[in-house]
Amino acid sequence: METAGCDDSTLAASGAQYQLVSSLTWEYRKFMPTSSLLDPWSDAVTISNILAKATSTLLVVIGAEAWCEKCRLLKPAFDELARQAPPHKVMLWLDLEDHAEFLGDYIPDSLPELCIYQRGSLLKKVQLDGNEQSLHEALAATHDAKSLVGDDPEILARLMRHDWAQSSGG
Incomplete structure (x- = not known):
């Protein structure tokens, strides 16, 4: 790709990334560093500082890598998306076993489950098929979503507390 006198190596060296928006348009996007994933x-x-902003989005997949084959298949694709997430998006993988204390009594009907929060409300809960395509389809369909009522695992409310990890002993 070449844009305004810059070639791919110049763009890569500057830390900037461009995303193909359509076949003719490149849009500049500044992404978070790709070196590490956020740990709850x-x-x-x-996490709570990011989620305190009105423009923030929280995407959480609840899974169980130890015994859920679909979860094991989906995790690498989710991790890659999380590494590329823009600064206003928090993407977390919560394992039923590793994060049982955090999840409390909430157990999804099926695994893996994606929960999407925007503007302080749960927009969507989706059982994923365990493949990258199901994750992309679920994320693409959030633009039309309205806030859900009921059965909110209250993940956002807990994550917005600065001290939740200390008070939980995490």
Whole structure:
């Protein structure tokens, strides 16, 4: 790709990334560093600071890698999307076993389950098929979603507390 006198190596060296928006348009997007994923235990303050902003989005997949084959298949694709997430998006993988204390009594009907929160409300809960396509389809369909009523696992409310990891012993 070449844009305004810059070639791919110049863009890569600058830390900027461009995303293909249509076949003719490239849009500049500044992404978070791709080196690490947010951890709900050790990054509690960072997560709550991001989620406190009105423009934030929280995407959580609840899975169980130890025994759920669909979860094991989906995790690498989810991790890659999380690494490329823009600064206003928090993408977390919560394992039923590793994060049982955080999830409390909430157990999804099926795994893996995607929960999407925007503007302080649960917009969508979707059981994923365990493949990258099902994840992309669920994420693409959020533009029309309205806030859900009931059966909110209250993940957003807990994550917005700076001290939830300390008070939980995480």
